[in-house]
Amino acid sequence: MSVLVVIAGPQASGKSTVASALGERLREQGEVVAVVELDALAAMALPTLPGWDVAHRVYEVVTGLWLRSGTTCVIAEGGGSQAEVDRVVRQAPAGTAVLTVGTTTSAAVAHERAQADPTRGLSRQLDFLTGVYDSWAGELDRIAPDVVLDTTASTVEECVASLAREVGRRRGAPVAPGP
Numbered sequence: 001m002s003v004l005v006v007i008a009g010p011q012a013s014g015k016s017t018v019a020s021a022l023g024e025r026l027r028e029q030g031e032v033v034a035v036v037e038l039d040a041l042a043a044m045a046l047p048t049l050p051g052w053d054v055a056h057r058v059y060e061v062v063t064g065l066w067l068r069s070g071t072t073c074v075i076a077e078g079g080g081s082q083a084e085v086d087r088v089v090r091q092a093p094a095g096t097a098v099l100t101v102g103t104t105t106s107a108a109v110a111h112e113r114a115q116a117d118p119t120r121g122l123s124r125q126l127d128f129l130t131g132v133y134d135s136w137a138g139e140l141d142r143i144a145p146d147v148v149l150d151t152t153a154s155t156v157e158e159c160v161a162s163l164a165r166e167v168g169r170r171r172g173a174p175v176a177p178g179p
Helices: 015-029 037-044 052-066 083-088 107-115 126-141 156-168
Strands: 003-008 035-037 073-077 095-105 145-150
Touching: 003 015, 003 083, 003 156, 015 095, 015 156, 035 037, 037 052, 037 145, 037 156, 052 073, 052 083, 073 145, 083 095, 083 126, 083 145, 095 156, 107 126, 145 156
Parallel strands: 003 073, 003 095, 035 073, 095 145
Antiparallel strands: none
16 A cells, blocks of 8 residues: 655745655665655746746646555655645545644744755745744644654654654555545
């Protein structure tokens, strides 16, 4: 049975770091893994990206295609809202186990991380990040993820170990109804 891991969170909350490390861990365990990153897909069209709505649609479709390709686990990283998570989950074929993950940190830590990453744009601005993080708690409640990772309080290794265990559990859990 394939497992879809959807990692949602605001900018600089640790989504990409956790997704990449989880992919590596699962491959070491013999899984056939695809890590689908929204930002990486959007970067393919920069600087002429028609809009983030297009990037999200590509992200959703690519996730679904990987789930139908024989992978044992697809890690979809990039959404930040309930609607975005729901659209990705709808791409899962019947029989796919789903694990939703919310990442969080403080706006101050996110700002530090963003400042250290020269590839970031708007997310390097403290006022922008503060606004995003002010609304994140409510969005996290709407998403109601299976697992919440505070990437300030936990190391990447702790986050990955927790998620790897959950992926294993999902193989015996009820499955998504499919589209």
